[in-house]
Amino acid sequence: MRRSKAKLPGLTRRDFLTQSAGSLIVTSAGPLLAEPAASLESPDSQRAPWYSSMRRCGQINFNERDPLAMDVTAWADYWASLKVNAVLLNGGGIVAFYPTRVPYHHRSEFLGSRDLFGEMTAAMKKRNLRVVARMDCNYAYEEALKAHPEWFERNADGTPRRHNESTWLYKTCMFTSYFTEQMPAIYREINQRYAVDGFFTNGWPSTGALAVCFCESCKKVYRDEVGGTPPGETAGSDPVYRKYYDVYIDRVLEVWKKWDGIAKEKSPDSVYVGNLGGGIRTVKSVKRLAEVAGWFNADHQGRSGDTPLWDCSQQGRVAQSVMKDRAITNVTGAYSNSRPVWRHVAKAPAEATLWMAQTTASGMVPWFHWLGGAPEDNRWREAGRSFFTWLAAHEPHFQNKRSIADIAVLYPQSTIAFYRSGNASGSWRGAERAQTSEYLQGLYYALLEGRFLFDFVHQENLSAETLRKYRALLIPNAAYLRDAECARIADFVAAGGSLLATFETSLYNEWGDPRPDFALSSVFGASAAGSVIGPFGNSYARIEQTHPVLNGFEGTALLPGAENRVPVRASEKARLILSVVPYYPAFPPEMVFPRTPRTEEPAAVFRQSGKSRVAYFAGDIDRTFWRSGNTDLSLLIQNSVRWLLDDARQPVTVAGEGMTELFAWETAPGYALHILNYNNPNMTRGFVRRFYAIGPQKVEFEVAAGKKITGVRALRAGGDLPFTQRDRTVRFEVPTVVDYEVAALV
Numbered sequence: 001m002r003r004s005k006a007k008l009p010g011l012t013r014r015d016f017l018t019q020s021a022g023s024l025i026v027t028s029a030g031p032l033l034a035e036p037a038a039s040l041e042s043p044d045s046q047r048a049p050w051y052s053s054m055r056r057c058g059q060i061n062f063n064e065r066d067p068l069a070m071d072v073t074a075w076a077d078y079w080a081s082l083k084v085n086a087v088l089l090n091g092g093g094i095v096a097f098y099p100t101r102v103p104y105h106h107r108s109e110f111l112g113s114r115d116l117f118g119e120m121t122a123a124m125k126k127r128n129l130r131v132v133a134r135m136d137c138n139y140a141y142e143e144a145l146k147a148h149p150e151w152f153e154r155n156a157d158g159t160p161r162r163h164n165e166s167t168w169l170y171k172t173c174m175f176t177s178y179f180t181e182q183m184p185a186i187y188r189e190i191n192q193r194y195a196v197d198g199f200f201t202n203g204w205p206s207t208g209a210l211a212v213c214f215c216e217s218c219k220k221v222y223r224d225e226v227g228g229t230p231p232g233e234t235a236g237s238d239p240v241y242r243k244y245y246d247v248y249i250d251r252v253l254e255v256w257k258k259w260d261g262i263a264k265e266k267s268p269d270s271v272y273v274g275n276l277g278g279g280i281r282t283v284k285s286v287k288r289l290a291e292v293a294g295w296f297n298a299d300h301q302g303r304s305g306d307t308p309l310w311d312c313s314q315q316g317r318v319a320q321s322v323m324k325d326r327a328i329t330n331v332t333g334a335y336s337n338s339r340p341v342w343r344h345v346a347k348a349p350a351e352a353t354l355w356m357a358q359t360t361a362s363g364m365v366p367w368f369h370w371l372g373g374a375p376e377d378n379r380w381r382e383a384g385r386s387f388f389t390w391l392a393a394h395e396p397h398f399q400n401k402r403s404i405a406d407i408a409v410l411y412p413q414s415t416i417a418f419y420r421s422g423n424a425s426g427s428w429r430g431a432e433r434a435q436t437s438e439y440l441q442g443l444y445y446a447l448l449e450g451r452f453l454f455d456f457v458h459q460e461n462l463s464a465e466t467l468r469k470y471r472a473l474l475i476p477n478a479a480y481l482r483d484a485e486c487a488r489i490a491d492f493v494a495a496g497g498s499l500l501a502t503f504e505t506s507l508y509n510e511w512g513d514p515r516p517d518f519a520l521s522s523v524f525g526a527s528a529a530g531s532v533i534g535p536f537g538n539s540y541a542r543i544e545q546t547h548p549v550l551n552g553f554e555g556t557a558l559l560p561g562a563e564n565r566v567p568v569r570a571s572e573k574a575r576l577i578l579s580v581v582p583y584y585p586a587f588p589p590e591m592v593f594p595r596t597p598r599t600e601e602p603a604a605v606f607r608q609s610g611k612s613r614v615a616y617f618a619g620d621i622d623r624t625f626w627r628s629g630n631t632d633l634s635l636l637i638q639n640s641v642r643w644l645l646d647d648a649r650q651p652v653t654v655a656g657e658g659m660t661e662l663f664a665w666e667t668a669p670g671y672a673l674h675i676l677n678y679n680n681p682n683m684t685r686g687f688v689r690r691f692y693a694i695g696p697q698k699v700e701f702e703v704a705a706g707k708k709i710t711g712v713r714a715l716r717a718g719g720d721l722p723f724t725q726r727d728r729t730v731r732f733e734v735p736t737v738v739d740y741e742v743a744a745l746v
């Protein structure tokens with residue numbers, strides 16, 4: 001798709017989308033998309049690859065013992081019954097499930113005379129399903145370690161790294177020839193012997209933190225390319241780490257491209273796809289990974305602990321922010337991937353269903369995953385089958401052409417990856433690292449409560465072309481931004497766009513080197529006047545004057561203050577709307593009174609220039625909201641967004657009771673509004689046990705000028721919905737939403 005785009009320099013993005021969507025429809029007309037499609041072969045060798053139009057994937061993850069018990073026909077029938085386009089099957093890597101001849105490629109001890117991978121591949125092909133060989137490049141047996149000690153990661157003392165549970169396996173190093181010779185030899189063997197359509201690697205490269213290894217190859221990399229010794233700490237403040245980060249990502253891309261090239265030796269239509277994902281908490285540059293990825297697979301299988309329900313939708317938004325129109329899949333684990341984990345029992349079907357619903361609502365393709373070829377728990381099967389067959393029955397309505405949101409949320413990857421709080425409390429470590437995403441999490445929660453439609457825009461994708469469709473850009477403490485990124489944000493505002501930003505946004509470069517003032521100081525109308533103050537509870541924002549952002553706060557002169565704030569000076573004589581009331585003791589009650597009840601320090605600055613409106617909050621109100629759940633802070637954020645839009649309507653509004661997440665897409669046949677029902681006591685602590693239906697939901701949907709809507713259909717409930725159309729506005733009511741509803745406008 002990117003190549004097609006490069007070929008069409010004279011077209012606008014809209015024209016391009018229309019064209020590429022058109023080609024999607026043609027391709028997907030094939031039976032199950034599975035045949036090599038000679039009849040669809042276009043003289044244009046650049047036609048979209050098979051995976052760009054896949055809509056459903058399945059994966060059965062073999063274990064070493066499976067050759068003893070696996071029923072090939074039953075499995076192939078199961079996946080065919082889900083109407084999947086592609087199935088992931090274990091080829092090799094740690095364990096070969098076919099009679100490999102590659103040295104040190106460990107055959108399953110239970111393989112005997114079987115060729116399980118070959119049998120399964122043939123069975124899938126017989127049912128017209130694509131096959132992607134699922135590989136594992138991360139570990140190998142001691143036999144390989146003895147023959148090729150240079151393939152393996154080492155601790156600082158030189159010892160190899162054993163797997164923490166399966167201690168007979170050793171961790172391989174991606175800077176060694178294991179990745180450039182051994183894995184390629186295995187891929188080529190599989191390519192040669194089997195009708196595979198691509199390769200996927202479990203676990204690699206991931207989007208998580210970078211590993212530091214002390215093997216001979218890595219020592220050489222540090223010496224020759226990084227210029228030093230292995231970085232002691234994975235912190236953006238360390239200049240060695242910064243260099244290492246670039247060298248590391250370069251190596252990932254080099255390996256990815258090499259493996260994709262090997263996949264394509266078989267057919268230009270074949271592909272290598274790496275393991276990505278991790279939701280909003282990414283460390284490796286998803287922007288750079290996406291540059292080589294024809295297909296982005298988010299291995300984001302479920303949630304545990306107090307992870308909010310919308311974690312999968314967020315994954316979709318992150319992937320969309322870097323992949324544009326290319327293929328994105330997300331894995332749903334059918335097993336109980338809670339903490340503790342159970343690999344061989346099903347998770348609650350309601351939880352699995354809502355995860356798959358988020359996958360499709362956010363524009364990704366669901367990939368349903370079970371472990372082990374001889375399950376003793378079979379309850380998971382129906383959750384996948386019923387959702388996937390429903391998807392297949394309505395497939396054209398999931399072929400998205402574009403999101404129709406007009407609000408952008410900046411995805412602040414540098415801050416999420418590297419940020420250390422600006423105050424004196426020092427580095428965040430371990431699980432606390434999740435704190436860097438809490439600014440985004442708080443803004444997100446408020447946007448869901450306000451029922452806004454929005455997209456993520458990656459901080460490295462802020463081109464005028466990308467931003468043109470958005471009326472407002474919301475920035476949840478993007479403390480770490482490049483100069484060029486700040487310039488693009490300023491350009492967006494100068495061109496009439498509206499902006500909300502919080503806390504330390506633009507106060508550092510992308511690695512965390514402080515600037516003397518916000519790079520966006522003139523946009524905010526505020527300058528930093530000192531170091532971050534906090535964390536303090538029991539501080540406040542005083543309402544000094546009426547303003548639209550304060551609607552609903554009649555009856556109070558005080559609002560809850562942010563836990564941390566940058567002390568700021570308004571750079572022009574702006575009206576003081578909200579002033580800071582500094583912290584005072586919260587205990588004991590006798591001591592609880594303000595020592596400085598009134599200050600001139602702005603808690604926020606609101607500016608207006610032409611069409612553009614800017615709201616800058618000096619405190620971390622987004623993160624404070626996420627941590628406290630305080631409803632005033634959510635309302636303040638929602639009011640601010642409405643003010644940015646000048647109270648003009650969004651392209652789609654959905655009014656009704658209940659906690660929802662909304663997506664709206666222009667689709668191949670028209671439009672689709674996706675409503676996810678999060679109204680559930682398990683919204684912020686899994687697993688969802690059952691659904692609590694909401695409704696009715698009154699919808700107003702703006703369609704393109706001149707577009708005549710002829711029907712509105714509720715795809716999940718089934719049935720047509722009465723509607724009216726006046727000019728561009730289509731009005732209808734969704735009577736109820738049980739788990740998820742898709743209203744299709746055609």
Ligand SMILES: [Zn+2]
Nearest residue numbers: 173213215218
């Ligand atoms: Zn190494």
